[in-house]
Amino acid sequence: MTEDKLLIWKLKRGSSDALRQIYKKYKNNLLKLAVILLNDAAAAEDIVQDVFLNFARLSPAIKHLGNLKGYLTVAVVNQVRNHIRDCKRKNTERLEDSQEVVSKLNRPEQWAILSEQLKLLSKAMAGIPYEQREVITLYMQGETTFRQIVKIQNTSLSTVQGRYRYGIEKLRKLLNHEVEK
Amino acid sequence: MKNADDIKKIFYKAAIETNPLKDEKILENITAAYEQTNKAQSEKGELNIWRTIMKSPITKLAAAAAIIIAVIIGSNFLGIIGKSSVAWAKVAENVERIDTFKFNLKIIVHNNDPDKSAEDTQAQWTIYLSSKYGFRMDIGNQDNEVSWYIPVENDKIITVIPSEKKWVQMPFSRDYAKQCEEKDPRDYIKRFMSCEYTELGRQTIDGIEVEGIEVINPPTDIEHLENAVGYLWVDVKKQLPVRVEISGNVDCNTVQCNMDFRWDEEFDAGIFQVPSDYTQISQ
Numbered sequence: 001m002t003e004d005k006l007l008i009w010k011l012k013r014g015s016s017d018a019l020r021q022i023y024k025k026y027k028n029n030l031l032k033l034a035v036i037l038l039n040d041a042a043a044a045e046d047i048v049q050d051v052f053l054n055f056a057r058l059s060p061a062i063k064h065l066g067n068l069k070g071y072l073t074v075a076v077v078n079q080v081r082n083h084i085r086d087c088k089r090k091n092t093e094r095l096e097d098s099q100e101v102v103s104k105l106n107r108p109e110q111w112a113i114l115s116e117q118l119k120l121l122s123k124a125m126a127g128i129p130y131e132q133r134e135v136i137t138l139y140m141q142g143e144t145t146f147r148q149i150v151k152i153q154n155t156s157l158s159t160v161q162g163r164y165r166y167g168i169e170k171l172r173k174l175l176n177h178e179v180e181k
Numbered sequence: 182m183k184n185a186d187d188i189k190k191i192f193y194k195a196a197i198e199t200n201p202l203k204d205e206k207i208l209e210n211i212t213a214a215y216e217q218t219n220k221a222q223s224e225k226g227e228l229n230i231w232r233t234i235m236k237s238p239i240t241k242l243a244a245a246a247a248i249i250i251a252v253i254i255g256s257n258f259l260g261i262i263g264k265s266s267v268a269w270a271k272v273a274e275n276v277e278r279i280d281t282f283k284f285n286l287k288i289i290v291h292n293n294d295p296d297k298s299a300e301d302t303q304a305q306w307t308i309y310l311s312s313k314y315g316f317r318m319d320i321g322n323q324d325n326e327v328s329w330y331i332p333v334e335n336d337k338i339i340t341v342i343p344s345e346k347k348w349v350q351m352p353f354s355r356d357y358a359k360q361c362e363e364k365d366p367r368d369y370i371k372r373f374m375s376c377e378y379t380e381l382g383r384q385t386i387d388g389i390e391v392e393g394i395e396v397i398n399p400p401t402d403i404e405h406l407e408n409a410v411g412y413l414w415v416d417v418k419k420q421l422p423v424r425v426e427i428s429g430n431v432d433c434n435t436v437q438c439n440m441d442f443r444w445d446e447e448f449d450a451g452i453f454q455v456p457s458d459y460t461q462i463s464q
Contacts, residue, residue, distance in 0.1 A: 006380055009380060014219050016212050016215060016216060019211065019212060019215050020208055020212070023204075023207070023208060023211065024204075027199060027204070028197050028198070028199065031197050031199065032195065032197045035197065036192075036195075049207055049210075052207065052211045053210065053211050053214055055211075056211040056212070056214040056215035056218070057214050057215070057217075057218050058218075059215065059218075060215075060218050060219050110200060110203070111199055111200050111203040111204075111207070112197055112198075112199060112200075113197065113198040113199065113200065114197055115194075115195060115196040115197065117191065117194050117195040117196065118195035118196060118197055120191075120195075121191055121192065121195045136188075140188065140189050140192040141192050168185050168188060171188060172184075172187075172188065175188070175191065
């Protein structure tokens with residue numbers, strides 16, 4: 001946390017080096033978050049790049065950045081929601097049905113290199129409703145507390161806890177099913 | 182798969198890596214975007230600052246003082262003050278509201294040559310700014326002292342030589358303001374902040390809570406300044422510079438520059454007036 005505060009302090013004083021350090025520190029974490037939420041590595045890459053680009057553009061003007069990790073995490077979550085909404089609007093890919101989307105990795109200029117375990121997890125996560133997926137991912141990957149998720153999802157604590165509980169139950173079944181296969 | 186802890190382990194083990202070549206490309210893009218924004222912000226800030234300077238007599242005089250000092254000491258130290266991104270915009274905003282301001286610059290040169298005199302050479306600049314009374318700057322060393330006065334409502338500059346009890350009046354050149362406009366503080370702060378620096382945390386200077394940074398070899402226009410270290414201390418509450426310290430070596434001399442700032446100082450009107458027993462010299 002202290003390191004982040006120093007990075008923000010430097011960043012707000014024009015240090016490109018601080019921006020590079022922030023990128024290196026958080027890129028994997030944010031990519032993993034987006035991949036798990038979307039089960040689509042290409043879209044996750046685009047989203048995380050956009051998040052960093054927006055962060056770079058806006059950071060000098062942001063008055064109270066506060067928790068850097070939290071800020072970037074929420075930025076990714078918001079972009080993921082926008083992406084899902086756009087997809088639904090365009091009626092293109094239905095994420096829940098995109099069983100093999102994450103494996104579409106043999107593309108040129110590939111950025112993210114996913115482990116087999118991550119592919120398996122993303123695929124299983126795609127089988128649970130988005131709100132539940134978001135709670136589980138933020139809690140387990142984003143190290144976000146339930147109370148913080150309440151704010152992100154603009155709902156009640158009991159709803160968040162319920163989503164987590166039901167999501168975990170379903171995810172366990174899906175993962176067991178994958179392991180058995 | 183038994184419980185949430187097992188799932189958490191899967192999350193933990195599910196690794197991701199990135200292509201380093203792609204990383205570099207992305208970093209190039211985001212750095213370019215960041216620098217472009219910084220530049221735009223800087224330009225915007227600069228315009229606002231200049232508008233403020235043009236609007237406010239007190240800041241106009243402050244700007245003139247900055248130019249005068251920069252010319253005299255042959256350096257751009259004042260750039261450090263104004264170009265801390267945390268402070269400059271605030272300085273511009275706050276100075277407009279501040280009635281008085283005092284700035285003290287002291288340069289001490291210590292000769293390290295054992296064969297020469299160990300006595301330090303000192304020079305000091307003290308500036309008083311008052312929206313009510315105007316501007317005064319005292320320049321002094323061991324042998325001489327000169328004072329400059331600029332009344333608020335007159336376009337003139339008065340030079341006073343206390344040792345001779347004489348003074349001379351000249352038009353206050355608009356060129357000073359022009360020079361200020363032409364100076365680009367962005368370049369200096371970019372140079373200063375692009376250096377590796379260490380956050381010094383908070384401390385108290387003369388009862389004021391300040392936050393500081395340390396820069397090794399800060400950029401200055403002093404030629405051949407070696408082993409230089411710079412410190413910038415900013416008032417946490419007011420977002421105004423409190424102290425700047427720069428030290429380094431030039432040949433066999435150690436140079437120490439200390440700048441202190443005080444805001445809202447109470448001044449006596451007499452400070453800004455030429456003593457009545459002084460004689461005016463014709464231009």
